[in-house]
Amino acid sequence: MEKKSLFLAKPLSISLKHHVVLYYIFLIIAPFLLVILLSVSIMYRYTCRIYGDYLVTNLKSTQEQLNTVYNQYRDLSMTLYHNNTVDILEKKEITDADWEQIRLEMSNICNANSKMASMQIEVRGTMVHAGSSNASIVDYVNKCRSQITGEKGRVVWLPKSIYSPYPFGTYKYVIARALNAEDKQNIGIMFMTVDKSVFDDAFGTIKMNGAVTYVLHPSGMVLYSSDNSRLNQDFHIPGMVFTEKTGFFTRKIQGANCLVAYSKSYKTDWIQLAIVPVSSFFTDFKPVGISIFMIACIYVILIFVMIVLMNRHIIHPILSLTHAMDRFAEGELQISAEEIYKTKEINSLFIHFNAMTRKVNELILDNRKVEREKNSFEMQVLISQMNPHFIYNSLNTVKWLAVINKQATIQNVTDSLIYILMQITNKGSSLHTVAEERKLLEHYVVIQKTRFMNFEMHYCVEPDTENLLIRKFLLQSIVENAIIHGFSRGKLSGGRIELQSYREEGKLHVVIRDNGKGFAVPEWERQEEAADKQHTNVGIKNIRQIIKLEYGEPFGLFMESEPGKGTCAHFILPVMERGAREENDTDNYNR
Numbered sequence: 001m002e003k004k005s006l007f008l009a010k011p012l013s014i015s016l017k018h019h020v021v022l023y024y025i026f027l028i029i030a031p032f033l034l035v036i037l038l039s040v041s042i043m044y045r046y047t048c049r050i051y052g053d054y055l056v057t058n059l060k061s062t063q064e065q066l067n068t069v070y071n072q073y074r075d076l077s078m079t080l081y082h083n084n085t086v087d088i089l090e091k092k093e094i095t096d097a098d099w100e101q102i103r104l105e106m107s108n109i110c111n112a113n114s115k116m117a118s119m120q121i122e123v124r125g126t127m128v129h130a131g132s133s134n135a136s137i138v139d140y141v142n143k144c145r146s147q148i149t150g151e152k153g154r155v156v157w158l159p160k161s162i163y164s165p166y167p168f169g170t171y172k173y174v175i176a177r178a179l180n181a182e183d184k185q186n187i188g189i190m191f192m193t194v195d196k197s198v199f200d201d202a203f204g205t206i207k208m209n210g211a212v213t214y215v216l217h218p219s220g221m222v223l224y225s226s227d228n229s230r231l232n233q234d235f236h237i238p239g240m241v242f243t244e245k246t247g248f249f250t251r252k253i254q255g256a257n258c259l260v261a262y263s264k265s266y267k268t269d270w271i272q273l274a275i276v277p278v279s280s281f282f283t284d285f286k287p288v289g290i291s292i293f294m295i296a297c298i299y300v301i302l303i304f305v306m307i308v309l310m311n312r313h314i315i316h317p318i319l320s321l322t323h324a325m326d327r328f329a330e331g332e333l334q335i336s337a338e339e340i341y342k343t344k345e346i347n348s349l350f351i352h353f354n355a356m357t358r359k360v361n362e363l364i365l366d367n368r369k370v371e372r373e374k375n376s377f378e379m380q381v382l383i384s385q386m387n388p389h390f391i392y393n394s395l396n397t398v399k400w401l402a403v404i405n406k407q408a409t410i411q412n413v414t415d416s417l418i419y420i421l422m423q424i425t426n427k428g429s430s431l432h433t434v435a436e437e438r439k440l441l442e443h444y445v446v447i448q449k450t451r452f453m454n455f456e457m458h459y460c461v462e463p464d465t466e467n468l469l470i471r472k473f474l475l476q477s478i479v480e481n482a483i484i485h486g487f488s489r490g491k492l493s494g495g496r497i498e499l500q501s502y503r504e505e506g507k508l509h510v511v512i513r514d515n516g517k518g519f520a521v522p523e524w525e526r527q528e529e530a531a532d533k534q535h536t537n538v539g540i541k542n543i544r545q546i547i548k549l550e551y552g553e554p555f556g557l558f559m560e561s562e563p564g565k566g567t568c569a570h571f572i573l574p575v576m577e578r579g580a581r582e583e584n585d586t587d588n589y590n591r
Contacts, residue, residue: 047281048259052248055261058206059272063263065202070267073175074155076109089123090181099128106130115195117172123188137162141191148189149178157268159217160232171196199224210280214273242271317346333361374549397451413450416443423472434501435466437475444476448483455487455495465501468508469576477539478512478569486516486567510571518561
């Protein structure tokens with residue numbers, strides 16, 4: 001298993017200070033600006049809708065006024081029928097007196113309406129007029145004669161404005177109709193010129209800065225313009241479609257964003273149009289915009305001050321603490337965080353860090369002490385396992401075998417003893433595999449069976465445990481206890497020792513059972529607590545302490561025994577793979 005240090009100093013791609021700044025930008029400043037933009041957008045759309053509705057309402061009113069004017073001049077033209085003028089015009093021979101009467105009636109009609117500049121009648125090539133006369137208007141009417149007569153007596157508002165130098169150089173509009181006899185035969189035409197002020201008065205209700213009003217013919221030609229621009233010219237706005245009777249929309253016209261409102265006349269199909277630059281709407285909102293800008297500036301300044309204070313009271317102390325942690329991780333174990341002005345919570349972090357460093361130093365000292373004690377215990381185990389009596393008896397056995405049995409048996413015992421002595425004196429790793437521990441026990445049993453021939457040793461080692469690691473001579477003391485104490489040093493016959501190993505729930509289990517005389521566990525434990533110096537007690541006690549110090553809970557050696565029923569020693573050990581031998585003895589194992 002790969003080693004891991006206590007502290008992992010992983011460099012951050014972005015510092016804490018920059019994180020805080022980014023959080024403020026994306027979570028406070030950006031949403032604030034977004035809210036302002038959304039508010040401006042909503043206010044923009046709302047203002048356009050309000051002004052659009054206002055313009056549409058005024059255009060409807062303008063349309064009604066123009067329809068009223070249209071009806072008024074239509075009724076005035078009908079006066080020619082009511083005062084018998086048309087009857088006179090039906091005569092084959094019209095006298096001068098008749099013409100004078102007609103001219104008088106026409107003058108009365110012109111005088112009755114201040115907006116009417118002139119009235120003219122053309123019958124069979126003869127032209128009579130009242131008011132001012134303009135040759136260009138007559139020419140224009142002649143060009144439109146077929147359109148006028150085609151309406152079969154209905155009033156026609158000709159789609160063009162005519163400039164007239166008299167009076168005061170104004171534009172005039174022509175209203176004409178065909179004069180028909182009772183048999184519907186056309187006898188002539190009548191047309192009236194109306195001053196542009198008729199439209200000016202109608203559009204006078206639209207009082208907005210920068211507003212320009214138009215009257216468009218269905219073909220797109222400009223009939224009227226409040227600033228006299230584009231008169232009698234085609235006027236088209238890209239993407240402009242008048243699908244409804246009334247409405248409004250925004251378009252960019254000559255580089256300026258404009259609000260366009262319109263209303264269609266149901267009498268003439270003319271389109272009343274009002275175009276207003278959107279910027280003119282917000283002239284009154286300028287103080288509000290300045291106030292919003294000032295609030296935004298104050299807000300940003302307050303956020304900047306907050307960041308500075310946070311940097312001083314939070315970020316800087318945390319960076320100082322991080323620096324102290326890095327130095328501690330690099331090996332300066334006596335480091336302590338510098339006491340600087342900080343908040344209560346940050347101060348608590350500093351206090352806990354300093355307490356942690358002190359505790360770590362204490363644990364390191366304690367660990368060194370435990371290591372020294374563990375090494376001492378290991379030496380005691382080795383010494384206890386190589387009891388001088390065992391060595392003496394083994395050598396004594398070899399001596400007598402040399403006298404009695406010659407070479408064969410001597411070779412086996414000698415080989416076993418040599419193997420055991422090599423394992424004891426080996427200064428390498430203190431760990432070896434379960435299979436190697438079994439081999440060690442086999443050699444040990446060869447020697448003991450030569451001395452005590454009253455027992456048999458049986459092994460049941462699961463294949464998946466053979467390559468797991470345990471400490472050397474960990475099982476030898478238990479087998480020795482079974483032979484020496486369980487079988488009373490050869491006095492009991494039919495002795496049987498079983499060694500079993502298996503894996504269960506991620507742990508290594510090693511069980512050694514014998515059918516010896518057994519003992520009372522409570523009494524044995526009291527002797528252990530009393531620090532009995534007998535070889536047996538010292539060996540088992542040392543094994544327990546080594547397992548406890550080495551692996552901790554829940555590992556250990558657990559004894560079960562009753563007098564006359566044998567003994568069971570149950571080892572529960574961590575699963576340590578064979579690769580762990582390449583590392584430190586106890587640093588790497590799977591629990």
